[in-house]
Amino acid sequence: MTQVLEIDRLKKGFSLHHLDKDIPAFEDVSFSVAAGEFVLLKGANGAGKSTLLRTLYRSYLPLAGEIRFHSSHGVIDLARAADVDVAHLRRTEIGFVTQFLTARPRVRAEAIVAEPLRLAGWEPEAALDAARKALATFGVKPDLWAAYPTTFSGGEQQKVNLARALILPQKLLMLDEPTASLDANARRALVARLKELKDQGTAMIGVFHHPDDVMHLIDRIVDLTPDAVPQEERDDVAL
Amino acid sequence: MTLTLDAPRIVETRPLLEVHGVSKSYGTVQAVRNVSAHAYPGEVLGIVGESGSGKSTLLRMMNLEEIPETGSYTLDLPDVSGNLFELDRFARRMLCATKIGIVYQNPHLGLLMKHSSSGNVAERLLVAGERSFATLRQAATEALEASEFPLDRLDAPPIELSGGMQQRVQLAKAIALEPALLLLDEPTTGLDVSVQALVLDTLKRLQQDRQITMVIVSHDLGVIRTLADRVMVMRRGEVVETGLADQIFQDPQHPYTQQLVHAKL
Numbered sequence A: 001m002t003q004v005l006e007i008d009r010l011k012k013g014f015s016l017h018h019l020d021k022d023i024p025a026f027e028d029v030s031f032s033v034a035a036g037e038f039v040l041l042k043g044a045n046g047a048g049k050s051t052l053l054r055t056l057y058r059s060y061l062p063l064a065g066e067i068r069f070h071s072s073h074g075v076i077d078l079a080r081a082a083d084v085d086v087a088h089l090r091r092t093e094i095g096f097v098t099q100f101l102t103a104r105p106r107v108r109a110e111a112i113v114a115e116p117l118r119l120a121g122w123e124p125e126a127a128l129d130a131a132r133k134a135l136a137t138f139g140v141k142p143d144l145w146a147a148y149p150t151t152f153s154g155g156e157q158q159k160v161n162l163a164r165a166l167i168l169p170q171k172l173l174m175l176d177e178p179t180a181s182l183d184a185n186a187r188r189a190l191v192a193r194l195k196e197l198k199d200q201g202t203a204m205i206g207v208f209h210h211p212d213d214v215m216h217l218i219d220r221i222v223d224l225t226p227d228a229v230p231q232e233e234r235d236d237v238a239l
Numbered sequence B: 001m002t003l004t005l006d007a008p009r010i011v012e013t014r015p016l017l018e019v020h021g022v023s024k025s026y027g028t029v030q031a032v033r034n035v036s037a038h039a040y041p042g043e044v045l046g047i048v049g050e051s052g053s054g055k056s057t058l059l060r061m062m063n064l065e066e067i068p069e070t071g072s073y074t075l076d077l078p079d080v081s082g083n084l085f086e087l088d089r090f091a092r093r094m095l096c097a098t099k100i101g102i103v104y105q106n107p108h109l110g111l112l113m114k115h116s117s118s119g120n121v122a123e124r125l126l127v128a129g130e131r132s133f134a135t136l137r138q139a140a141t142e143a144l145e146a147s148e149f150p151l152d153r154l155d156a157p158p159i160e161l162s163g164g165m166q167q168r169v170q171l172a173k174a175i176a177l178e179p180a181l182l183l184l185d186e187p188t189t190g191l192d193v194s195v196q197a198l199v200l201d202t203l204k205r206l207q208q209d210r211q212i213t214m215v216i217v218s219h220d221l222g223v224i225r226t227l228a229d230r231v232m233v234m235r236r237g238e239v240v241e242t243g244l245a246d247q248i249f250q251d252p253q254h255p256y257t258q259q260l261v262h263a264k265l
């Protein structure tokens, strides 16, 4: 199997200076994800699932350990990679889906979704076509495609967000509870798209509010609950 | 303690702008102390910090209005080389006119308040050597349009315009020559919140359409958060922290940055 990510003794905590307090989040987290593998993160509220994903994306700075990412430019340790390198990888190889859309005023839904394709060098018309298809797949009504999502409902915004985040297949994709606030149809569309990406070789690490939705995609479960068995193969696990 | 970051390994282009070890004092006040900064092509560098932390002084150095006591400044552009602080007055002026655009918080610093708005923008082109009236008018109109300035007010002097419109004229003047570098010093400070959002939106749009390298200075974290890819935090003339914008806002490391971010939340 082609490795995509090797996480090695990763540690994260927060030093809140004004409270003179250190908040540990996790330490000694080690696991790998290969191309086409889907790893489910689990653990109680506050176990550090979001923190781990944000640390891998480098929105948070790790305290120790390595995050070896097998990029198309070779292996790079995301724990120590320069900011510009991280920014570049975020545009090209590493995706992150959250619950929230950062809608920008006066940017149409279809343009928001097309943007990753445009940045990857697609022609404007081809990018817009693909964007409209993606919006349709997630159940966004055609009369909303050219509208500004700033005024959309939470559910509609989340569909635009997902269409955008999943339009360009990436090497590594992280998902933090992407199904929150989605209706059943959009949830099905999401799972279908994740299956497609998995088959195309995207490595995925995700936190899901309803893991049942993605049951059939899961290869491995990593439990962040302190003192839990750190990794379980999918076959031995009853969810 | 966090880890020390490596030098870039994937991105091989050089930064467009590099400032190294600059210091500047006014009498007994050390406004800027041994500061280094860089911005990659197409990147937006945000500089944040409380009033008096040296942000404007640093930006004036980048616009070659202020020459520091120590340090160097390079722009990676064709026909531009060496430490720009060593250029003579004339070469500096020419470089600024053709490669760098600036928008000040105070429109009086950037505009002739009683000349027409289109004239203010055209003046920039005149300095760079354009002489044909039709070309001047055309280029000025295009720049004003790109800045989302209402074209029925082309001939109005800035003094008769609202604060938001004055900033759009400054912006048009700054981008008229398609500069490689756009410097913005508190471009929305003092504007009404709703007007501020519109001006920020115009800036965001320009950045996306044209991929201009920008350095934006503000004491307002919201402004920096909206625009910047990377953020540098200044305090008392020194850089206390730099990082990717989302990291600075979500996981600030320095006590001062934590205080800034928490005060805002």
Ligand SMILES: Nc1ncnc2c1ncn2[C@@H]1O[C@H](COP(=O)(O)OP(=O)(O)O)[C@@H](O)[C@H]1O
Residues within 6 Å of the ligand: A014, A023, A024, A025, A043, A044, A045, A046, A047, A048, A049, A050, A051, A052, B250, B251
């Ligand atoms: N930006 C942050 N600053 C300080 N503490 C944080 C931050 N993000 C998360 N934490 C803390 O880290 C711990 C793990 O939180 P989180 O990763 O959100 O858990 P989960 O996603 O598993 O519910 C919590 O104690 C939380 O308060």
Ligand SMILES: Nc1ncnc2c1ncn2[C@@H]1O[C@H](COP(=O)(O)OP(=O)(O)O)[C@@H](O)[C@H]1O
Residues within 6 Å of the ligand: B026, B029, B030, B031, B032, B049, B050, B051, B052, B053, B054, B055, B056, B057, B058
């Ligand atoms: N032309 C000047 N003459 C004297 N003191 C100055 C001058 N410009 C700036 N200063 C001082 O230098 C310090 C930094 O100022 P400035 O760069 O304007 O900070 P900021 O833009 O962060 O508010 C302040 O103490 C300010 O009073």
Ligand SMILES: [Mg+2]
Residues within 6 Å of the ligand: A049, A050, A051
């Ligand atoms: Mg969470």
Ligand SMILES: [Mg+2]
Residues within 6 Å of the ligand: B052, B055, B056, B057, B186
């Ligand atoms: Mg200032």
